[in-house]
Amino acid sequence: MDDRERRWSEWMRAGLAGDSAAYEGLLREIAPALRAVVRRRLAGYGAATAETEDIVQETLLAVHLKRHTWRPDSPLAPWLWTVARNKLVDHLRQRGRRVHVPIEDFAELIPAEPERPGTDAAEVERHLSRLPEKQRAVLSAIAVDGNSIGDTAARMGMTPGAVRVTLHRAFATLSARLRSET
Amino acid sequence: MKTDELIRGLARDERAGRAPETLLALLLPAGLLVSVLLFAGALHLRPELSRMLAEPRVLLKIGVSFALGAAACVLALRLCRPGADPRPAVALMLVPPVLLAAGVAGEMLVTPASGWMTALVGRNPRACLTFIPLLAAPLLVAALLALRQGAPANPARAGAVAGLMAAGFGASLYALHCPDDSPLFVLTWYSGATLIVTGLGAVLGRRVLAW
Structure with missing residues (x-):
């Protein structure tokens, strides 16, 4: 090692x-x-x-x-x-x-x-756009825009706990859809 | 979403899953409880069970089944952990068939060949093929739910091993009722029932254990 x-x-x-x-x-x-x-x-x-x-x-x-x-x-x-x-x-x-x-x-x-x-992750992008609206919005606010959990919660009128749950679900959904694609 | 952005998002997601071991330790007893209730509803303990438990052939029947459940449990957890070496657990899986083979050899040495076929067919092979899968079903559900937290390289294979685990423990339970004690009966019908549960585990595992 x-x-x-x-x-x-x-x-x-x-x-x-x-x-x-x-x-x-x-x-x-x-x-x-x-x-x-x-x-x-x-x-x-x-x-x-x-x-x-x-x-x-x-x-x-x-x-x-x-x-x-x-x-x-x-x-x-x-x-x-x-x-x-x-x-x-x-x-x-x-x-x-x-x-x-x-x-x-x-x-x-x-x-x-x-x-x-060298290139974008085209498939991830495609599945991302089809996520449930709330999951997509939270993921985009935190990952793409770089907002904190707290800011995102305040902006979207959610509790920080709900933002955390939604963020985790967004990743799980994204991963599942990438996997089941044929 | 650029990879850098994905990483930023992932780092802010602090929720983690639970290790399959932890979940299995919770769910398997729950599954077992359901199996015991099914047993209580549909079957009964064989008469004079406590005396029978001193009988080598009864002990072998229960021992082989339980050893299969335990070894498959170890292997299934190994298969769900990326990078873990499954070989020691695979070696453990050899214990139940070797035990059973020894039992069958012993049976064939001490009983006349004319009685083998009667012993093999036994009194109630159909009950064996019905109730072992039935008693194993709740255990299979519990095992698959726990293993969903894992990351097996081959989901069908991990599901099949979960099926072996469920069949082993289910058969140990059924053995407390089963009146047929010949290792020849166990070799034929317990293995048949195990095969059914294993196949079911593979089919389900392929779907539910993919990650």
Whole structure:
């Protein structure tokens, strides 16, 4: 386990304990690592790398929604690469491509270069626009506009608790719809 | 929504799910309670159960079933945890068939071949095929609800293992009623009932355990 992986595990532990800054730092650091692996795998299968950002976002959603399945006493990296591999396989399968992706391909250490997304996550965007109105509004206010839970609650006439519930539901709905798409 | 924006949103969502283990520890006893009520409503404990529990063939029947439930429980939880190595749990799954095979071998050594077929067919194979799946059903529901919190690489497989768990515990319960004690009967009909529940678990798991 190298320093980066040790840091990831620490950040996830802190995140699960309620440190959202550490958690955000973790997601910001794993995103480019995921992007690099996914792009390389897609290119390896001769699949369009235009779908990279969709798969990165689907994986981040899965990491978030399933983070309680990670054991805090184990290293984060094997868990993360398994989630990433499963999301890539699901994504390709839904599009009729049967692939065998050995987990070893994900476990390689890639330098986390400050790579920028080349394209938008078109599918995520499409499903986002079809979310129930309230979920879409809350998600957009917090993620896209960068408002706090409190500001969003005041602006939308909701309690902060209701905003939190709606935000979580929005992510769960988005993830479920991305998964069931054929 | 750019990836940076998604991350900002995710970091503000502090609600997390519960570990499948935690949920299973709550739901499995609830499922078991329903199964026990079904048992009480439809079946009865076999006569002289306490004396029968000293009988090796009765112990084997209950032991094999319970071992299957327990091993499948461990494996199902492993399969729902990304990156966890399932191999030790898979090895554990070998215990029930090995126990049963030993029992069948013993039975064939101590009883004459002319009685094997009668023992295999037993008194009530249909009840076995009906009641084991029935008693397993509440346990399967409980297991699938708990495992929904997990992230299995293969949802159908995880569902099948949940089915094995439910069938194992359901059969342990049914064994308290079942009058047929031959390991040959267990091999045939308990396995048949287990197969039904396992198939059901796979079909349901494919749908409800996808994430």
